[in-house]
Amino acid sequence: MNGRVRPRVAVSSCLMGEPVRFNGGHSRDRFLSGELDPYVDWVRICPEMEIGLGTPRETLRLERSPDGPRLVTRKTGVDLTDAMTSLAIARGRGLDVDGYVFKSRSPSCGVHGVAVHAGDVAVERRGRGVFAARILDAHPLLPVEDEGRLNDALLRETFVERIFAHARLRALLESDWRARDLVAFHSRHKMQMLAHDPAVYREAGRVVAQAGLRSRGELAADYGRVFGTAFARKAGIGRHVNVLQHCMGMLSDSLDPIRRADLAEVIAAYQAGQVALSVPATLLRHHARGEAAEYLRDQTYFSPYPQELRLRNHVPV
Structure with missing residues (x-):
């Protein structure tokens, strides 16, 4: 999706x-x-x-x-x-x-x-x-x-990211979805939501934990509210770095010391404003594919909108 x-x-x-x-x-x-x-x-x-x-x-x-x-x-x-x-x-x-x-x-x-x-x-x-x-x-x-x-490159990226996230949720809620589908949707969006608002990310997790216990209408309304609230906050450099390091931690045991050091160096370069977000994100996604880390590979964080738009190619200032 x-x-x-x-x-x-x-x-x-x-x-x-x-x-x-x-x-x-x-x-x-x-x-x-x-x-x-x-x-x-x-x-x-x-x-x-x-x-x-x-x-x-x-x-x-x-x-x-x-x-x-x-x-x-x-x-x-x-x-x-x-x-x-x-x-x-x-x-x-x-x-x-x-x-x-x-x-x-x-x-x-x-x-x-x-x-x-x-x-x-x-x-x-x-x-x-x-x-x-x-x-x-x-x-x-x-x-x-x-x-x-x-x-503005950052505002453009943020807006496009939000409309595609909104569209994915709309497509889910317009389908004949079940509680497990919402759980899977949230699982794919965890890192992306964490980059925007860690507090609301945790609130969304509490809403999803009630899947199967509440009516679909109530669940959809509450999840739509917290999902939209999370993405209404721009993802800053610090929160991106937190997510990138979190993802690197998931891969740490399967990477040799040289590749772990390369990843850490690229993330530090992004944090210092020396490279665009696309550089560490692409490298992490590459390693996730190579190591068959399915959960990480499928995160929408790495592909929030069509790659052809190249909106993560600007260097943060």
């Missing part, structure tokens, strides 16, 4: 090259529409078009009010907040996706740093788009980013 399930990802339509921007153009993103496109199924959404604004159209902005930012047309001051909120609530209710990529700084779709105005003056730049805010309220654990932040 590792890397083979196709995530369903909602995306602002303009980022996929659709001419739905206010000026009749688009904001095609090369990574989304190029490198990532072969591996995901897109759910394209343009809330401005869906509330009937059309294109080209008057530009929008967030305007400060006592009840929170209002979405208004820039020149004529038409208030579109209620229409956009109603759409977001309806969309959020039926949204069944593994992630969402929003258009950055959009007064409808921006997730971070959207300008809020008082008259013609931007009085703050920490707002959130009206549509995006309601979607996030409805799905607080949904992997979400905007295309601007995906230019």
Whole structure:
């Protein structure tokens, strides 16, 4: 299952090259529409078009009010907040996706740093788009980013890792699964979860220990919550090093001193910011295969998404 399930990802339509921007153009993103496109199924959404604004159209902005930012047309001051909120609530209710990529700084779709105005003056730049805010309220654990932040190598890797993890769990829970299937799923994801949040990893283990004792609905809901919570925290260098050393310990008895020393040296080089995570991870996976260490070999930690995306090739800073 590792890397083979196709995530369903909602995306602002303009980022996929659709001419739905206010000026009749688009904001095609090369990574989304190029490198990532072969591996995901897109759910394209343009809330401005869906509330009937059309294109080209008057530009929008967030305007400060006592009840929170209002979405208004820039020149004529038409208030579109209620229409956009109603759409977001309806969309959020039926949204069944593994992630969402929003258009950055959009007064409808921006997730971070959207300008809020008082008259013609931007009085703050920490707002959130009206549509995006309601979607996030409805799905607080949904992997979400905007295309601007995906230019950062670590944020890009983290987002892609989350959508594939989310998709694997969705595929399991949509199947005719049994308690043993959830136990096996959790077993494959242990090292990956440990790299993100050790405390939640332990909580997930306690949930799985109840498999077979609780209803499938309750078990699925609780495991989905802790699984999503774990992956919502970025995996830092220190936690990666902990996992890498843990995996090396599992292989220690079957490796000769030279190979153990090589592994320790490569892990130390990653910790020092001298090599990318892909270097020690690939070496560990190679040894796991060679030593027929099935449990370690099958860990999603070593293949959290298709290898062709090469997202672990950046050197940490």
